[in-house]
Amino acid sequence: MQVKSFTASTMEKALARVKKELGPEAIILSTRKVAGGPGETWFEVSAAREQMFSPTEAKPAEAGGSAEMINELQEIKGFLSLLISSRDQLTQLRANQPLAELYHSLLVRGLDEKQLFILLSKAAADLNGEPADKARIFNAFCKRLVPKLSCARPFQVVSNASGPAVYTFLGPTGVGKTTTLAKLAAHLKIKRKIELGVISLDTYRIGAVEQLKTYAQILEIPFCVAQSKSELRSALDDFSHCDAVMVDTTGRNYLHRDHVRHLHSLFENARKFSHFLVLSATAKDEDMRQTIVHFREMDINSLIFTKLDETVHHGCIVNQLVRFNYPVSYLGTGQRVPEDIEPATQKRLLSFLLPVGNQAA
Numbered sequence: 188m189q190v191k192s193f194t195a196s197t198m199e200k201a202l203a204r205v206k207k208e209l210g211p212e213a214i215i216l217s218t219r220k221v222a223g224g225p226g227e228t229w230f231e232v233s234a235a236r237e238q239m240f241s242p243t244e245a246k247p248a249e250a251g252g253s254a255e256m257i258n259e260l261q262e263i264k265g266f267l268s269l270l271i272s273s274r275d276q277l278t279q280l281r282a283n284q285p286l287a288e289l290y291h292s293l294l295v296r297g298l299d300e301k302q303l304f305i306l307l308s309k310a311a312a313d314l315n316g317e318p319a320d321k322a323r324i325f326n327a328f329c330k331r332l333v334p335k336l337s338c339a340r341p342f343q344v345v346s347n348a349s350g351p352a353v354y355t356f357l358g359p360t361g362v363g364k365t366t367t368l369a370k371l372a373a374h375l376k377i378k379r380k381i382e383l384g385v386i387s388l389d390t391y392r393i394g395a396v397e398q399l400k401t402y403a404q405i406l407e408i409p410f411c412v413a414q415s416k417s418e419l420r421s422a423l424d425d426f427s428h429c430d431a432v433m434v435d436t437t438g439r440n441y442l443h444r445d446h447v448r449h450l451h452s453l454f455e456n457a458r459k460f461s462h463f464l465v466l467s468a469t470a471k472d473e474d475m476r477q478t479i480v481h482f483r484e485m486d487i488n489s490l491i492f493t494k495l496d497e498t499v500h501h502g503c504i505v506n507q508l509v510r511f512n513y514p515v516s517y518l519g520t521g522q523r524v525p526e527d528i529e530p531a532t533q534k535r536l537l538s539f540l541l542p543v544g545n546q547a548a
């Protein structure tokens with residue numbers, strides 16, 4: 188990244204110099220008025236552009252290093268545009284140095300800039316004239332956040348008092364629904380000795396049932412496939428002696444609301460289901476938000492976030508909890524079945540705000 192400042196007698200002239208020297212791709216970092224000669228005002232523009240080289244131009248011996256540098260540059264570029272897009276908030280925060288520093292450090296953990304700004308401003312106001320150092324503001328911020336980080340314990344009591352409890356695993360394709368179901372089924376069957384049944388609801392006839400069938404066989408849990416609403420009903424009847432039934436679904440692109448509606452229709456007018464909405468921590472914040480919005484028409488028991496091991500920034504999990512009123516029940520932390528899953532706790536969720544390496548395990 189090359190950063191340069193340009194000064195000229197008018198803003199237009201300064202910008203024209205930026206364009207001439209750094210090219211049309213230049214990113215404007217800041218503009219300000221500066222004192223020129225006596226009684227004169229000049230304009231200064233700081234701008235940046237990426238260095239002009241590409242991986243294909245690099246010599247073979249340098250290729251590895253260059254690719255790494257390009258990655259870093261891309262990260263810096265992304266961060267700079269993030270800073271620029273949130274400059275209105277920053278102007279307000281800049282006056283308060285510790286607040287501004289906290290804002291930056293939480294922003295890079297993936298927290299939503301607007302929510303962050305609101306919560307931090309409230310936290311600063313909570314201090315009521317106490318010295319506003321970083322630790323105190325962070326404490327007040329956490330106090331504001333904690334009530335929004337609720338955790339669910341869906342399997343605390345599992346009994347067949349009024350028929351089996353039915354748990355469904357819903358969510359986009361590839362997030363880890365089947366794997367999570369298998370992890371939890373293993374836990375319930377082996378540690379809790381709960382009598383289980385597993386149904387694979389494959390209404391799109393994708394045929395992705397082998398994976399779950401194998402897990403069910405290993406765990407010696409009765410398994411069946413249902414391909415329609417009526418088949419689901421009769422499968423549930425077959426498992427009426429169980430304490431709990433777990434229903435896997437074939438994921439779809441739930442950015443389309445119609446796909447959620449179709450899924451919803453399969454569970455309507457039937458018994459009470461506990462729906463888990465499974466989401467991957469690696470998904471983009473906005474896509475996750477949109478998916479949850481579409482699922483609001485269903486009665487979601489709790490959210491499950493998977494693939495925490497595949498990303499270092501978990502802020503987008505916190506964002507969904509601040510935005511929506513859903514509790515989290517489990518966090519998936521790897522591919523191993525059944526080990527890589529843990530019940531969500533407030534402590535663990537709060538640790539997502541700390542620098543990587545200081546997070547609770």
Ligand SMILES: Nc1nc2c(ncn2[C@@H]2O[C@H](COP(=O)(O)OP(=O)(O)O)[C@@H](O)[C@H]2O)c(=O)[nH]1
Nearest residue numbers: 360361362363364365366493494519520521522
């Ligand atoms: N790294 C990691 N991979 C996971 C996790 N959960 C699931 N996976 C992997 O994600 C892929 C898709 O999982 P699957 O359960 O088939 O997703 P589904 O399409 O939602 O049922 C598989 O390769 C899983 O091993 C997790 O917590 N961490």
Ligand SMILES: [Mg+2]
Nearest residue numbers: 364365395436
């Ligand atoms: Mg699956």
